[in-house]
Every structure is written in C-alpha cells, then in structure tokens.
Amino acid sequence: MAKHKTMKFAVYIVGSGMHLGSWRLPHVQADASIDVSFYKKISQEAERGKFDAVFIADSLAIDANSHPHILNRFDPAILITAIAVSTSRIGVVATASTTYSEPYILARQFASVDHISGGRAGWNLVTTADATGLTALNFSRKKHVVHDERYRMAEEFIDVVKGLWDSWEDDAFIRDKETGQFYDEKKVHVLNHEGTYFNIRGPLNIGRSKQGQPVIFQAGSSEPGQKLAARSAEVVFSHKADFEEARAYYLQLKNKLSQFGRTEDELLILQGINPVIGRTEEEAVEKLRQLEDVLMPEQALKFLSGYVGNIDLTQFKHDTPASEIPWREVNSIKSDYEKIQRIIREENPTVGELYNKVSNAAPKANFIGTPEKVADELERWFTGGAADGYMIIPSILPDSLTDFIELVVPILQERGLFRSEYEGVTLRANLGLRYPENQFVLKTSEQVSTGNS
Template identity: 75%
Template sequence: MTKEMKLTVYLVGSGMHLGSWRLPHVQADASIDVNFYREMARKAEEGKLDAVFIADSLAIDENSHPHILNRFDPAILITAMGAATNRIGVVATASTTYSEPYVLARQFASIDHVTGGRAGWNVVTTADATGRTAQNFGRTSHVKHDDRYQMAEEFIDVVQGLWDSWEDDAFIRDKETGQFYDEQKVHPIHHKGTYFQVRGPLNIGRTPQGQPVIFQAGSSEPGQQFAARTAEVVFSHKKDLQSAQAFYKELKERLPQFGRRPNELHILQGISPVIGRTKKEAQEKKRQLDEALLPEQALKFLSGYVGNVDLTAYSPDTPAKEVAWTEVDSIQSDFETIMRIIDEQNPTVGELYAKVSNAASHDRWIGTPEQIADEMEKWVDVGAADGFMLIPAVLPDTLKDFVELVVPILQERKLFRTDYKGNTLREHLGLRVPVNRYQ
C-alpha cells in the first residue's frame, strides 16, 4: 500500500531566508499583516495540506531574524487564520517554561472550539542562550536544559488533565429541568506537583478533537524521551538522509516503552526547497536569494544559536574551527549539528550560515517539481520521514510553487490526498481522538 505523506507549512513573514524581505517583489512587512497570513493559510488549504504552523520566541535582540523582531502572538494569529479557512489545521508554539498550564489549556481549547477541531499546540521548553527571555519574565537565570524537560512533562500532564476535566456530554442544558450540566461529569484535577499546583476544572468544555494535537521538536535525549511519551507530531530538520533515518528509527523505537505504536506519532522533516520549472531556473532563484543576504546579518543571526560567541568579530575567511566555541544551554540539537558540520566540512565563518540554514542548504532541495517530489518520496520510502514541514525560503513564492507544481505530482503518484477526508486536524493526520480519562 502507498503511504500517504503528512504535509504542513511553517509560516514566518516573507520567508525563512534572511534576505527574502529585500527582494523587490516581496512584502517587507508581511510579519505584521494578518491578511497576508490569511492568504498564506488559504493557499496551503488549496493544496490540501494538513496544517499551517507558527513558531514563536519570547525575546529579541540584535541577532534576531527580521520577521521575529515584529510579529503577532501565535495563538492570536492562528485563530485569525482558522477563521479565514475551513479545513486546514492551525498550529502555534507556546512555552512550558514561561507559561501557566491553566491559561495555555484554556487558550488552545478555545482555539479548537473556534476552528471546529483544527488546533495544534507545538510544545517548546524555550531555548535561551543569552538569558534575555528569563529577564523578560522577571527571572535572573534560565532553567537548565534537562530541568526544562522535567518541568514540561508535568506541565503537559496538567494541561491534558484540564482538557479532560469536562466529559464529552457533561453539558446537558435541559431547559425543562433547569439542569445546565451534570455535576458527576466535571472533575477538578487537584494537581500538586514539583512545579505546579492547579485545582481545576477548566472553564471551557471538552473540545471537538477531544484534545488539540500535540506537536514537538526536541531532538536531544530528554527531548526524544518527552516526544516518545507525549508528542503526536514531531518536527525535525536533519541535513542528510542518513541522519534523518537514524533519528526516525531511534524515536519510533522509544514508543513501546510508553505503550504507544509507531503510527501514533508522525515525524516530519523540515525542508526548504527552491523550485524552478528547470534546474537552472531554481539555481537562479537561489542565487538571487543569497545575493539579497547581508553577510553580517547572517553571522549575527547564527550567533544567536551559539550562545555568547559573536561571529561578526571574526573575518569571514576565518576557519570556523578557530572560533572560541563554548557549550550552550540552548537548543542542544542545533548546537551539536553546527559543531558536527564544522568538524566534518571545515567551513570558514563566512560559509557557515549557508551550510546550517534551512533555506535550501543542500543541492537536493534545489530543482524542478519532479526532482523535489522524487526526493520527498525517497525519504518516506526509506524510513526517514512520515512527511514534511515545508519551510518556505520566500513567501508567497515558495508556497505557491509547492502547492501548484509539487503537490499535483505527489497526488498523481498517490502519495498525498486530493481532498480532505475529514474536518479536524486529527482526521487529516489519521490520529485517534483521546478517550476522556474519566469516561
């Protein structure tokens, strides 16, 4: 049987490539234009994609991506996109380190109700290499990496307990008897843990999906354990097929220890294809993008991933191995990837951004629609992914090319749906509705 891919799209302003906003035809203020995001969501829905995805960060500095400096709160933005669409899922990032379980549970339950069962929560513990996020929340220091995951496990237990605090048929609303709800079907959770104390119940009923879909992106050891225990969709961005296969195999093999089956968790690989009707046209698009990128801006952005190292202090010709690298308490998998690229490929500081960025950093994702579809099919066939998170280098161009040129090929090969078979995000992804624990 042909395996149907899962496809989502990561939306951030005019695109993930740092130079995208400088292209003449691109809308430079896209990150703060809700109508732009609505149009992108409708375009993704035209292609029958599973979901649109909005990331987040809780601090900015001089190293931040241009579209991160000025953008909407993700929960509010996906509500607006959900109202502008009918079927596609809407997923937003929210932190377990800098949020309260009750507030977050209510937000995402509300979005699931408003959208008719299309909400997803991307669970993050928040990387903070500079300490600025902690300072924004009145803290003197950031929580350590492994401690953040322990906190996250308790956090999500509380949230899911709150989502279950009303049984599916708890609200009777009987006008004859005057009984609005069944008192036997509402359950305060009375949680008292290491990090949180929450009484409950939640002040909104059980959602159309039972619970919003849980997304997660951790690749470190604690991150993978957390994902195997809790996540339903995992987003990764491995640079080569072998690394993706190894990650896929390892994470899927962790599921049985939590009583889960492989099809209960989908692994999506992040890709940033540059698509042309010919290979030459695709390469020309990539060249134009790279010419729009200011070298200093690229090094500043990359500095944000490697802690307190200021890469702009080095000549672009300096071998990256000569940089005074220090271990960071941030996104461990990203830091380890950067260190591995430096060790294996010995790039200069000036070459480093192109090698680690998502914007078509490998030639396999620069090509014709057929070449992109071939590569996607290959990754799914050999057990490197269940699907993909499209990370457009430039918007709306990349999304438009993908929907109009690549998706039809995948549909023709029976690798992707030609229409939605249901109305909720869980139905799109083939995920079960969680049974209420009190039912």
C-alpha cells in the same frame, strides 16, 4: 485491509519567508509579519494545496542577532485564531512555551481555538531555547532554566494541560431547557494536581472539542527532547541534513515509543525542508542566486551568533576556519550545538560558510531543482523510512509555497503519495491520529473492571 499511507504536510509561516534576505526582494511584502490579511492569504493558499496545517513559531525575547521577522510579530495563539476563522479545513498550530507559561491559561487558550476552529488546533510545545538568557529577564527571572530541568518541567506541564483538557466528559453538557439541568455534575472532574513545579486545582472552564484535544506538536532532538516526544507528542518537527541522518533519527525516535506504551502510528515525524523549485534546473539555480544576492553576510553571521549566544561571529573574517573559534556550549538547544560541532569536524567550513550549513532556512541540494527532482526526493525519504511527511519552510512567501503547491503537489497526487481531498474536518482526522479518550472516563472504566471504587 491496511489504510494506504500518504504524506503529511505543514507549512512554517514567518513573515515574508524564512530566508533572512527575503524581505529585501522588490516584489515581497516587507511588513508581512504584522499583516494579518497576509497570514490569512498564505493559510488559504496552503489549504488550496490540501496541506494538513499551518505552523506559527515564536520567540519571547529579541536581541541584535534576531531574525528580522522576530522583531515585530503577532502572538501565535492569537494569530491562529484569526487564521482559523478564515479557513475551513486546514489545521492551525501555534507555539507556546512550557517554561514561560501557566498551564491553566495555556490549556484554556488552545481549547478555545480548538472550539473556534471546529477541532483544527494544534499546540507546538517548546521549552524555550535561549542562548542569550534574555528571555528570563522578560519574565521577572534572573536566569534561564537549565536544559534538562526545562524538559522535566515540560513533562509535568503537559500532564497538567491534558488533565485540564479532560475536565469535562464529552457528554457532560446536557442543556435540558425543560428540567433546567445545564450539565451533569458527575461528568465534570477536578484535577487537584500537586507536583514539583505546579499546583493546579481545576476544572478548566471550557469543555472538550470536536477532536477531543488539540494535537500536540514538538521539536526536540536531544535525549530529553526525544523522551518528551516519545512520551507525549503526536507530531514531531525535525530538521536533518540528509536522508541517512533523517532515517536514523526516525528509527531512533519511533523505537522509543514502546517505552511509553505507544505504537508507531501514534507519532508522526515531519522533516523540515526548504525547497527551491524551478520548471528547469537552471530556473531553480537562478532563484537560489537571487536569494543569495539579497543575503547580507554580516546579517547571516549575526543570526548564527544567536545560536551560540556567547560568541559574536561578526568579529571574525569570513575565511576564518570555524574550527578556530573558541566555542563554548550554552544553555540553549543542545542538538543545534552538537550539529554545529559535527559539521565543523567533518566538513571544516569557514565562518562564512557555516550559516548555509547550519541554518534551517538554507536550502539543501537535493531539494533544489525541478518539480520531478524534488518529488523524487520526497518520495525517497517517505518510502525509505525517514519521514511521515514534511514541514515546508518557504524561503519566500507566498512564492515558494505556491511553487510547491502548483508544481510538486500534482506529481505527488498522481503517484498516490498525497491526498486530493481532505479526509475529515478535524486536524486529527486529516493526520490520521486517534481520538483521545478522556482520562477520567478511562480511570472509572478501569476501576469498574477491576472491582475497585
């Protein structure tokens, strides 16, 4: 009998909330982005709601257009370690770049968190989009790696990391006090990777965890991004404007999996949403109005300028048609650039209107309203083949998350669409993902079965 499918939920945590003006609200903690106790409380709240994971984004450079929370924040890998020891069941996912990291260090960091958390770690693999080119200057480089090459580098990077994670077989450490044998030398493997971008010997100096390896998250809508996701990711975070766009992306990405010998249940797609919930429609609209009141238009345009890198949108009047801007594609997130151009072609917005149409922090109409309305829309996307679950992107923390947990989650549980209790103790178990076999053990088994040595 097939296992009943239920929604998966993660929460995107960045300071006091993803909305640019959230920190200005009187009751909100303005310094939340550097308060570890705040992150612990938010994570415990998400665990109370039976969420699968908390998700920490990152950036490696700042400029005048940066989101306020990006200016002063923790290193994600260190932060999720603190979160891990203050929670017991929820997954902890941190962002780290394949363009500006070393495979050995990254593999060791995430394997360590995976052990510390008892098998609840996840790595959000990014290639680092940088429209300004400033990140390269923080890493002794003269320019940012071009888009498609970043993805080629990422493919090799992830192969190295997974190989390092498999350095030790699950039962390699014997620790026999009588014989004095600490480990079985036959069950430790040297990677000896020699590639285009990396030459790594190995082995890693930490073994596999309770869940085998950290879960690999990724977000990428461009063709190279989708290829990387279909090849290596286990959870993809997407952000589509409506049901039809989300469903088309879902089908497109799932159909790519067979090219890499994978099945549809080996990759979960979470759609990013930013619900604004009220016990009545009027209450939800009032909450949205309060957010709009604290959003400074100049700040919104500065932040949007960061998407395009080479254009300062604050120099234009708010009623300027966006189609009149001299847009030029930059070496950043191609899907974002294409999204902006599509919106301009189809909706002809003004510069002032563009932020709410482009930003991931801008609530979408179908997710603004009563708990029942939001639950209905979540169910429509889930059962209609547009999402395996959702990345909740709260406008205000903890308010927006608590509203969702207390008002929407019970409805989904009553409908049998979401868990009432965690299924397992690891992130993989709760997501319903398979335990990854050690590639060196598989290789040995294949050699034996074919008579090769």
